Amino acid sequence: MKKLNIALLALALTLSIASCKENKEEENMDSNNTDMEMEDSSNEDENMDEPKTVNVPMGSKSGSDVTGSIIFTEKGDEVEMVVELVGLEEGSHAIHLHQNGDCSADDASSAGGHWNPTSEDHGSWGDNQHHKGDIGNLQADAEGNASLVFSTDKWCIGCDDENKNIVGKGVIVHAKADDFTSQPSGAAGARVACGVVE
Known part of the structure; x- marks a missing residue:
């Protein structure tokens, strides 16, 4: 037991x-x-x-010598665009986001028209009517160098809002200045540089 x-x-x-x-x-x-x-x-x-960052190399178009890069950076609710270009003629040159991320055509016509997801008239950024791609003008110096810093909360990088998402869009620099009134593109002339936001 x-x-x-x-x-x-x-x-x-x-x-x-x-x-x-x-x-x-x-x-x-x-x-x-x-x-x-x-x-x-x-x-x-x-x-x-x-921050999300996209570096966009810019290639020459329409027989120009324009090259450079554009860096888009998203932090918080804002996207900042920093432009550095060389090879431009001295003076003002329009810069826009276009609807297609396609720079295959020699004249960059493959990029299509301005990015305008809300179907507004072309105009100056900040006016009542303007495209989401209506950035404005940049100034080239006597050596052909141009830079620009632009920020907005109307863009995003890779978000689900197609009215804000810049991924897949083309960036175009023009031979002339944007007059902000001529429809649909500001009479900015030939497309001298093109890049794709990807």
């Missing part, structure tokens, strides 16, 4: 130890899962804070 009691006690003790060990392992697994979830959440927060 005494041996039976000792055997039962030993069995109960073994089961108790095994149960504690399982509970400890489950706690460790739960703790590891929580740590991983917190890490994933932390990474998502960090990714949301990091």
Whole structure:
């Protein structure tokens, strides 16, 4: 009888130890899962804070020597566009976003018309009526260099809003200035440089 009691006690003790060990392992697994979830959440927060950047190389069109690059950066609700170009004739040159991200034609006609998802008249940015692609003019110096910084909350990089998403659009620089009144494109002349936002 005494041996039976000792055997039962030993069995109960073994089961108790095994149960504690399982509970400890489950706690460790739960703790590891929580740590991983917190890490994933932390990474998502960090990714949301990091700006999205797209670098658009600009190629010569219509027999010009214009080249350069445009960098689009989205941080928060704003997209900033930084333009650096060389090879332009001295003076004002229109710059627009066009509906097609296609620079295959020699004259960049493959880029289509201005990007105008809300079907408005062409005009100056900030006026009551203007295309989402109506950026305006940039000024080239005597050496043919031009730069421009432009920011807006009316664009986004890769979002689901097709009235704001600039990915897949063409960037066109023209031979002349935009007069902001002629329809549909401001009488800006030949397309001397083209790039694609991708």
